[in-house]
Amino acid sequence: MQLLNTQDLDKQNISSLNLPAINYLFNRVTNKKRADIEFEIELQDKSTRWVLGSMNQSKTTGEYILVVHDITQLRQLNSMRRDFISNLSHELRTPVSVIRANSETLLDGALDNKKEAKTFARAILHNSERLSSMVSDLIDLSRIEYGDLKLNIKGIDFNDFMESFLVSMKSVAKKRDIELKYNPDHQGLLSADTQALERIMNNLLDNAYKYSDEGTLVEVSTKDQGKMIKVMVADSGVGVSDEDQEHIFDRFYRTASARASDKQGSGLGLAIVKNLTNSLNGEVGVESKHDSGSIFWFTIPIG
Numbered sequence: 001m002q003l004l005n006t007q008d009l010d011k012q013n014i015s016s017l018n019l020p021a022i023n024y025l026f027n028r029v030t031n032k033k034r035a036d037i038e039f040e041i042e043l044q045d046k047s048t049r050w051v052l053g054s055m056n057q058s059k060t061t062g063e064y065i066l067v068v069h070d071i072t073q074l075r076q077l078n079s080m081r082r083d084f085i086s087n088l089s090h091e092l093r094t095p096v097s098v099i100r101a102n103s104e105t106l107l108d109g110a111l112d113n114k115k116e117a118k119t120f121a122r123a124i125l126h127n128s129e130r131l132s133s134m135v136s137d138l139i140d141l142s143r144i145e146y147g148d149l150k151l152n153i154k155g156i157d158f159n160d161f162m163e164s165f166l167v168s169m170k171s172v173a174k175k176r177d178i179e180l181k182y183n184p185d186h187q188g189l190l191s192a193d194t195q196a197l198e199r200i201m202n203n204l205l206d207n208a209y210k211y212s213d214e215g216t217l218v219e220v221s222t223k224d225q226g227k228m229i230k231v232m233v234a235d236s237g238v239g240v241s242d243e244d245q246e247h248i249f250d251r252f253y254r255t256a257s258a259r260a261s262d263k264q265g266s267g268l269g270l271a272i273v274k275n276l277t278n279s280l281n282g283e284v285g286v287e288s289k290h291d292s293g294s295i296f297w298f299t300i301p302i303g
Ligand code: ADP
Pocket: 203, 207, 208, 211, 235, 237, 238, 239, 240, 248, 253, 254, 255, 256, 258, 259, 264, 265, 266, 267, 268, 269, 270, 271, 294
């Protein structure tokens, strides 16, 4: 009734609904006994919905029966699936074609030149590593989304966690000549899963290093928000424009400058961060201005 914007269909003429799709159904059903149509309608609040209308004629009474289903969500899911498959094929094709082209060049004669052969072999190795990290990110993402990832949620002291985590992250930072600092401002336990926290922090710090210049500072800090702890990862790198901020947590989204640069990436890291923080009952976000660094943050319940 809400879909068709009417209170009572009883004794109403079908044409009074003023919906061409329903009139079409009615014309078809008089010849065929049953007809279906998918159409888009605008509701009173100006939102649009997709509707599946089916009409048939009762054999016994001769009455026409109209059934309408709101299929907007189904349509959105289908379009998300189509986008996902098209993005995935596009992302996988690039490394695969590089591997193929380089192997062909090797077989066509470059193998005989040791120096050249090394360059092509390196490109093959580099792109196969890229492929394999994309595939494992995808497997992780689908496990998280389907709820297959078993989380072991328990009380975790984030300061202890960071102490051991920073040891491994500092050596990576040193390689990139980046200073890594930890500035906590909370106490007590978080309710989280250690591996999930590691994954979240790894992805955020990886990005902070990747999108910053050498010689800069990356700072992790925390804030007590009562029921939640907010963890912030701040860098002074390239930053994210307002427009890109709306999309960077989507699967495969990479900003135009990230794509244009030689920085490796699949565009899946932040989608994994978002899914994992949601699984831990937290939220995720970013504050940033183009060219003046970013603060990626997430919240985790106090445990
Ligand atoms: P990628 O594998 O490309 O790094 P992510 O999902 O981790 O994929 O990030 C998506 C995009 O968000 C990146 O391509 C980059 O454009 C942008 N981004 C992520 N982290 C940062 C950051 N710390 N500073 C600037 N841009 C970032």
